[in-house]
Amino acid sequence: MNYAGEIGIGGLATSEAGAWAIVSFVIPALNEEGAVGATIDSVPRQKLLRLGLTSEVLVVDNDSIDGTAAAAVRAGAIVLTEARRGYGSAFLKGLTEAKGNTLVLCDADGTYPIEDAEALIRPILEGRADFVIGSRTKGGIADGAMPWHHRYIGNPALTWLQNRLFGTRISDAHCGLRAISKDAFLALGLECCGMEFAPEMLIKAAANRLRIEEIPVRYRPRFAGKPKLRSFRDGWRHLKFLIVSFVKLRVIPTHGGSGPHHGSH
Ligand SMILES: Nc1nc2c(ncn2[C@@H]2O[C@H](COP(=O)(O)OP(=O)(O)O)[C@@H](O)[C@H]2O)c(=O)[nH]1
Numbered sequence: 001m002n003y004a005g006e007i008g009i010g011g012l013a014t015s016e017a018g019a020w021a022i023v024s025f026v027i028p029a030l031n032e033e034g035a036v037g038a039t040i041d042s043v044p045r046q047k048l049l050r051l052g053l054t055s056e057v058l059v060v061d062n063d064s065i066d067g068t069a070a071a072a073v074r075a076g077a078i079v080l081t082e083a084r085r086g087y088g089s090a091f092l093k094g095l096t097e098a099k100g101n102t103l104v105l106c107d108a109d110g111t112y113p114i115e116d117a118e119a120l121i122r123p124i125l126e127g128r129a130d131f132v133i134g135s136r137t138k139g140g141i142a143d144g145a146m147p148w149h150h151r152y153i154g155n156p157a158l159t160w161l162q163n164r165l166f167g168t169r170i171s172d173a174h175c176g177l178r179a180i181s182k183d184a185f186l187a188l189g190l191e192c193c194g195m196e197f198a199p200e201m202l203i204k205a206a207a208n209r210l211r212i213e214e215i216p217v218r219y220r221p222r223f224a225g226k227p228k229l230r231s232f233r234d235g236w237r238h239l240k241f242l243i244v245s246f247v248k249l250r251v252i253p254t255h256g257g258s259g260p261h262h263g264s265h
């Protein structure tokens with residue numbers, strides 16, 4: 001869907017159906033009481049409104065034992081509860097419920113510059129891309145934001161393998177700041193409930209020949225709280241997922257049978 005011609009006419013952006021274009025921010029949160037409020041506050045809702053875009057913020061909680069949900073409501077988000085545990089389940093719930101034609105995926109920990117969301121969604125709004133992923137490798141990583149073994153070993157190695165196996169050309173496969181059109185999200189048929197959701201999205205985006213664009217994003221230390229992903233367990237799961245997906249795509253092509261290819265950027 002292309003909103004380019006619709007933005008800037010009297011400041012209004014309308015969808016093909018005549019409704020206002022909506023951007024949905026979907027934020028999974030597990031015990032993020034100390035960071036979720038400030039993360040929601042940094043969503044540039046007024047700035048988007050000036051561009052004619054209305055927005056909603058959906059926080060998806062599944063098993064927090066702290067005051068995450070209350071903090072999110074106080075900051076003005078809609079809080080959804082997902083019974084199935086997991087990072088992927090939370091995203092699947094939020095992205096499915098989202099009303100927006102453009103969906104932004106972000107952590108609840110303050111690490112991503114969600115205040116710059118306009119740059120992230122612009123390629124989709126202008127009809128140039130279906131899926132936009134941030135790159136912390138290109139945008140810069142502040143001291144203390146990422147453990148050295150993620151920065152110099154795990155992330156580069158898994159990103160290299162992702163590109164090698166699936167023909168993507170990205171520089172930061174683990175970046176959690178992403179945007180996708182609702183239509184493209186629905187076309188992918190994502191189903192992973194755990195952390196494999198992140199590579200599944202990339203693999204299926206390539207297999208479905210989505211137009212993928214990468215933009216540099218800065219990465220900073222968490223506002224508060226602890227990381228939920230565990231380096232070695234999740235790194236290993238990610239590696240297994242890439243290999244199993246590669247084998248499956250080669251043997252049983254899915255979603256139009258396109259298989260791995262060299263995506264356009
Ligand atoms: N609802 C929900 N959110 C989760 C779950 N696991 C992780 N998250 C959230 O997903 C985001 C990414 O996790 P995070 O700990 O920041 O991982 P890191 O960025 O790789 O260190 C954060 O906002 C977490 O609170 C989960 O099982 N359920």
Ligand SMILES: [Mg+2]
Nearest residue numbers: 107109111176
């Ligand atoms: Mg995080």
